Amino acid sequence: KAGVTQTPRYLIKTRGQQVTLSCSPISGHRSVSWYQQTPGQGLQFLFEYFSETQRNKGNFPGRFSGRQFSNSRSEMNVSTLELGDSALYLCASSPEGPVSGANVLTFGAGSRLTVL
Amino acid sequence: QKEVEQNSGPLSVPEGAIASLNCTYSDRGSQSFFWYRQYSGKSPELIMFIYSNGDKEDGRFTAQLNKASQYVSLLIRDSQPSDSATYLCAVIPFSGGYNKLIFGAGTRLAVHP
Secondary structure, rough: OOOOOOOEEEEEOOOOOOEEEEEEEEOOOOOOEEEEEEOEEEEEEEEEEEEEEEEOOOOOOOOOOEEEEOOOOOOEEEEEOOHHHHHEEEEEEEEOOOOOOOOOOEEEOEEEEEEO | OOOOEEEOEEEEOOOOOOEEEEEEEEEOOOOEEEEEEEOOOOOEEEEEEEEEEEEEEEOOOEEEEOOOOOEEEEEEEOOOHHHHHEEEEEEEOOOOOOOOEEEOOEEEEEOOO
């Protein structure tokens, strides 16, 4: 069973640009979450999608947005990049439903964004 | 007060010893608790999840949950150098909603031969 796939793995942008990151969840997983990881703030929740609907959102500015497609694949977008947006962006999926560990997240390898 | 607190370490233990990692959380209504391991440069991988008070064992790992005291711990028996990593405690708070995990800052574990 393939894991969570994130693309691109590495990218470099300059301030003011925008970036789109992609995530393909584990087959059958319908919930996709996004997290930002930085040395100073650790792992922070960005948002979570289920059946193409954003169910939950963290405390990030509106420059951070996301969406989920009918095949459960998800994208997140960051507009008007700032230096502080440099981070590892992690996508995770979970199975949901009446199973043990339904809310257990499996993380992808991450997309490392550097903003210059 | 942070929602999930962990000692940042490093926690240094000799090979073969028991490593004890602790985590406290602030939301008394939290129901789901997780331990993830993260090697340097890698993404977090799940070690265990626990929902009920008491102990849950999986191989060399034991998770312990005490909701009354609002702490969750992870014991690693027969620690190996390959266990050297950062261990992240995560909680879904009652107020958090679906799959919104709040992570602690992590405890760095170093197992020396």
